[in-house]
Amino acid sequence: MPVFFASTAPPARRRVLLVAATLLLAVPAAQAQRVSARDKAKVDVIEQRMAAAEKRYTDALVLVANADPKGSAEGDAALEDMEDVIDACIGQKGCQVGTLLSTYKRLLKRQADASGEGVADEAGDTLEADPDHVGPLVADVPEAARAAALLNDHRHAFDDMVEYNPAIQAGIRRWLTDMRPALLTSYENYMNLRAVMWPEWEKRGLPEALLFGIMAKESNGRVHASSRVGAAGLMQFMPATGRRFGLGPDGTGFDTRFDPRSAAEASAAYMNERMGQLNRNIELALAAYNGGEGRALRVFNQSAGQGFWTDSVYSQFPGETKDYVPMVIAAAWIFLHPQQYGVEFPKVNAQPATIRLAKSTTIYELTICLGSAGTRDGYMRALRNLNPRYEADGWIPAGTTLNATTRIAGLYNRHCVNGPRADLARALITADLNAAIKRPGAAYNGSVAVGDVQAMQAAAAAAPPRPVQRPATRTHKVVKGDTLGRISTRFQCQLPTLARANGLRAPAYAIRPGQVLKLEGCRR
Incomplete structure (x- = not known):
């Protein structure tokens, strides 16, 4: 929603005001007359009126941001x-x-920019950064007070901390073309995690845009992202670096590199440590984040404190780092200036909430019964990101409290506790592929949900229950394509219990074909 106002004052009056004011500004200071106490009092009143008008305008911005027609x-x-x-x-x-x-004059310029939107493109002018940032906070209703403070802050500290150059522009071009879907997905994922991540950076005095830029480049906002070299989590910490900042296995089989709050806290501490060593230079701190802190510090010391874009500094970093630094800054720049680049970030209802499970379930099952109302891709990623300790296909016991949003909580109570959609989700999630195979001498007992779900459920209720034949040894031999999550779903196991019984570690739960697993904690 734009926050520009078309003042009803006649344009001619504006021109008179600006011309007259400009002429007055041209008067040499030496010609200024002495001001009496009476005139001083009148000036004070005028300045108070201006301050009140500014506050009224700022309050109006907040009303617009909250869709208030006033x-x-x-x-x-x-x-x-x-x-x-x-x-x-x-x-x-x-x-x-x-x-x-x-x-x-600044407010009038903002109006001119709004009314002339698109003219620069037609004239072939280079896009420059917006002077103010309002886009990403519009949908953040729970933090309206903080949003108002940012809307009134025109300094844009991050803009002054980095260099906006052709490398950044090239990065912006990539984010706006073939990488635009990744940018929008990163934003949506970040907004669902913002309540647990941003406070860790805010209290350490680091720019939110930088947090978003690193996360977008490192993981696209996927909590369980892992690299081939061992980096893990939203902020892609290597094991050794993670341990330095308190991340790693916590004794339950969970690696806290996958925990959003812990990763945010550790990454903020890491960036502040690098910034302290590298003269508060964001580009060099990012180069250290990607290319190694030892290399960055050595290059910085050898170059007598020159910046990242100096040839003698830039040439000493590997190609991956030369790509990484501008791409992070480019993502951060778009985060701050979406309207300038024609970006409409998804509106995300991300007010934090929790749900207490009325019955055992899986994240896959919740994804099905929640549907996709208000999203592009449904809620599986949000649920996984907010609850990183649970596998998508692992059974979560009834009574467990899951992190969610107010929208997810409302949809859960409406569709997932009971009713047709809840029943259908359970039927889909427990469907056994082996039951579809027709074997000689055995009756086909598979079911396919086509048409009326209620009719299907009634037919299933009328059929006498079949006793489940369980192997006497209560073991399962792993076949090709099996994962521990699929096995726990098939046999209705509690995933943590099953993993502990077989000595498997989260989050990979690596198993191999031919391996025999003990089916402890399973109901089938």
């Missing part, structure tokens, strides 16, 4: 107040028009 009218009124204040200042001895004019 926001636009309040914004227009605030602009008119500012015009009246500047008019009064021009006629008041001792009033510093320049102090008041800067805010007004």
Whole structure:
């Protein structure tokens, strides 16, 4: 939703105000007259009126961000107040028009940029960064107060901490073309995790855009991402580096590199450590994150503190790092300036909530019964990211509390506790592929859900239950294509119990064909 207001003041009046103010600014300071106490009091009143108008405008931005229809009218009124204040200042001895004019000119420029959107593209001009950032926080209703503070902060510290150059522009081009789906997916994943990740960076004074940029480049916001060299989690910590910052196996078989809050805390501590060594240079800190902290520190010391883009520094990093640094900054830049680049990030209802399971289930089953209302791809990724200790196909006991959002909690109570969709999800999740195979001398007992789900359920209820024949030894021989999660689903096992009984470690739970597993904690 744009936050520009079309003031109803006549354009001619604006031109008069700006021209008159500019002429006044040109008067040499030596010609300024002494200001009496009476005039000083009047100037103070004018400045207070300007401060009140600015606050009114800022409050209007918050109303617009929260889809309040009063926001636009309040914004227009605030602009008119500012015009009246500047008019009064021009006629008041001792009033510093320049102090008041800067805010007004910036607001008028914002309106001109909005009304002229697309003109720069037609003229072939190079896109530049937006002066303000409002996009990603529009949907963040639970943090409206913090959003208001950011909307009123026009300094954009991150913009001043990095160099916006052709390498960054090339990275932005890649994110906006073939990598656009990955960018949007990363944003959606981040927004679902923001409540647990961003506070860890915020309290350490690091830019949120940088957190998003690293996460987008490292994992696209997939908690369980792993690399071929052993890096793991959202922020892709190597085992040794993870241990330095408190990450790794926690004694239950879970690797905390996959925990979003822990990964955010560790990555913030790591970046601050690198920034402290490298003169607060974000590019070099990112080069250390990707290319090794030892190399980055050595290059920095040898170069007498020169920046990453200096040829003698840049040439000493591997090609992967030369690609990594601008791609992270490019993702961060789009995060801050989506409207400038025509990006509409998904609107994500990510207010945190929990659900207490009414019955045992799997994340796969929840994904089916929740549906996809309000999303592009459904809720499996959000559930997995918010609950990284659980495998997607592993049974989670009734009574377990899962992390979720308010939307997921509402859909769970509506569709997953009972009812046709809950029954259908259970039928799909427990379907046994082997039951579809017709064997000589055996009756076909498979079922295919086609048409009326209720009719299918009624037919199943009318049939007498078949006793389950369990192997006397209660073991299972692994065949090609088996995973521990699929085995736990087939035999209705508790995945942690099954893993512990067979000495398997999370998150891989590596098994091999021919291996014999003990089916402990299984109901079938």
